[in-house]
Amino acid sequence: MTTREQDASSPARSGPRVLVVGAGIAGLAVVRALRGWDAQIDVVERETAPHEVGAGIFLPGNAVRGLRALGLDKTVAEQAVRIERHRIADHRGRVLFELDTSSLWPDDVPTLATRRATVHAALLDDLGDTVIRWGTGPVTVVRDGPGLDVTFTDGTSGRYDLVIGADGAHSAVRRLVFGDVGLRATGVQAWRLVMPRRSAEPVWAVRLGRGASFLTIPVSEDLDYCYLDVNVDVAGSGATLAEVAARFDGAAQAVADGAAVRHTGPIEEVSLGYWSRGRVLLVGDAAHATPPSLAQGAAMAMEDALVLGELLRTTPSVPAALREYERRRRPRVDRVQQQTRQRDRTRGLHPAARNLLLRTVGRRLFRANYTGLHAGP
Ligand SMILES: Cc1cc2nc3c(=O)[nH]c(=O)nc-3n(C[C@H](O)[C@H](O)[C@H](O)COP(=O)(O)OP(=O)(O)OC[C@H]3O[C@@H](n4cnc5c(N)ncnc54)[C@H](O)[C@@H]3O)c2cc1C
Numbered sequence: 001m002t003t004r005e006q007d008a009s010s011p012a013r014s015g016p017r018v019l020v021v022g023a024g025i026a027g028l029a030v031v032r033a034l035r036g037w038d039a040q041i042d043v044v045e046r047e048t049a050p051h052e053v054g055a056g057i058f059l060p061g062n063a064v065r066g067l068r069a070l071g072l073d074k075t076v077a078e079q080a081v082r083i084e085r086h087r088i089a090d091h092r093g094r095v096l097f098e099l100d101t102s103s104l105w106p107d108d109v110p111t112l113a114t115r116r117a118t119v120h121a122a123l124l125d126d127l128g129d130t131v132i133r134w135g136t137g138p139v140t141v142v143r144d145g146p147g148l149d150v151t152f153t154d155g156t157s158g159r160y161d162l163v164i165g166a167d168g169a170h171s172a173v174r175r176l177v178f179g180d181v182g183l184r185a186t187g188v189q190a191w192r193l194v195m196p197r198r199s200a201e202p203v204w205a206v207r208l209g210r211g212a213s214f215l216t217i218p219v220s221e222d223l224d225y226c227y228l229d230v231n232v233d234v235a236g237s238g239a240t241l242a243e244v245a246a247r248f249d250g251a252a253q254a255v256a257d258g259a260a261v262r263h264t265g266p267i268e269e270v271s272l273g274y275w276s277r278g279r280v281l282l283v284g285d286a287a288h289a290t291p292p293s294l295a296q297g298a299a300m301a302m303e304d305a306l307v308l309g310e311l312l313r314t315t316p317s318v319p320a321a322l323r324e325y326e327r328r329r330r331p332r333v334d335r336v337q338q339q340t341r342q343r344d345r346t347r348g349l350h351p352a353a354r355n356l357l358l359r360t361v362g363r364r365l366f367r368a369n370y371t372g373l374h375a376g377p
Pocket residue numbers: 021022023024025026027044045046047053054055056057058116136137138166167168169170171172173192263283284285286292297298301
């Protein structure tokens with residue numbers, strides 16, 4: 001086996017050799033959270049260069065706490081909008097209920113919204129001496145005694161003490177090490193877009209139609225992030241953005257008329273009985289991708305990284321740290337997935353029943369979604 005030569009800008013260290021697969025929010029947060037642990041960290045990313053991926057990102061209180069623990073909350077806040085209010089309406093815009101964002105989270109954490117690229121760039125800017133190898137990913141991951149031999153798509157190979165799969169819902173690490181398990185389609189198709197900001201109000205505003213939703217969130221002085229989705233059982237699998245936008249009584253017309261579509265695809269969920277196998281661990285969407293209704297993707301990815309960093313620094317062995325990681329993270333992630341399914345079930349009710357329910361107990365349901373996340377991870 002030819003081991004990859006150490007990159008000149010990546011100083012040799014004596015500690016464990018760690019491979020992070022994926023330089024999204026989870027992978028980059030892991031790199032940052034592992035600071036202070038004397039490890040040699042390699043990062044590989046399938047994309048050939050950093051570029052703007054995604055549209056906007058909503059950062060509820062626990063995501064902002066995650067950014068704070070990673071030392072990035074101020075950088076992100078400078079380019080973000082502080083969201084003050086939530087407004088939930090029917091497809092015509094008739095308000096079902098509203099609540100102040102401050103009633104959802106403890107006083108010390110704002111709720112922010114920004115471009116997804118803002119968060120990604122903040123993480124990328126701050127990698128210390130870790131180098132990303134762009135344009136490659138794993139082909140094989142083979143356990144050999146206490147270590148792992150990994151071959152890469154660029155023909156190189158390496159030997160590691162720990163492999164961290166942070167490579168998203170369609171994780172190659174999961175497929176190579178765990179098999180073809182965990183990924184489930186939810187039957188929802190989504191579009192993520194950006195368009196010129198339409199209102200000065202710092203409001204997270206959603207309209208709920210029959211099996212469809214239309215969300216707008218201001219993410220900068222000039223831009224709104226829009227998210228539209230539809231249940232394919234209701235609209236058919238070939239539904240177009242224009243058809244889905246038409247369900248909202250003209251309000252989403254500007255979206256159909258020319259907003260920039262940044263990301264489209266099916267909404268998927270990953271659910272696994274275990275997140276590590278030997279010295280291979282999955283984090284972020286690779287381990288527990290969750291539909292975006294509670295906007296917990298980035299928050300859970302950062303929390304994963306922070307807990308993992310803490311445990312690897314303080315636990316005597318890697319396997320013991322991975323066991324403790326799963327014990328600590330599992331209840332919180334399971335709760336987020338369960339609360340998300342519950343919100344999605346409510347959303348999928350017949351509109352008349354759903355609207356009545358939300359008018360009556362919507363505020364209480366919304367608060368309940370997040371109360372379990374007030375304490376740190
Ligand atoms: C294209 C895209 C756009 C998104 N847009 C938004 C958005 O606008 N708003 C929002 O709230 N959420 C968005 N999300 C979801 C959100 O980013 C994630 O839920 C959250 O940040 C957790 O991310 P992650 O790092 O675990 O996974 P991801 O964000 O999926 O990152 C995984 C990374 O691993 C890389 N990768 C994948 N396979 C391999 C491989 N075989 N080898 C090496 N690298 C690999 C990917 O290129 C990517 O950089 C988007 C996700 C994707 C994939």
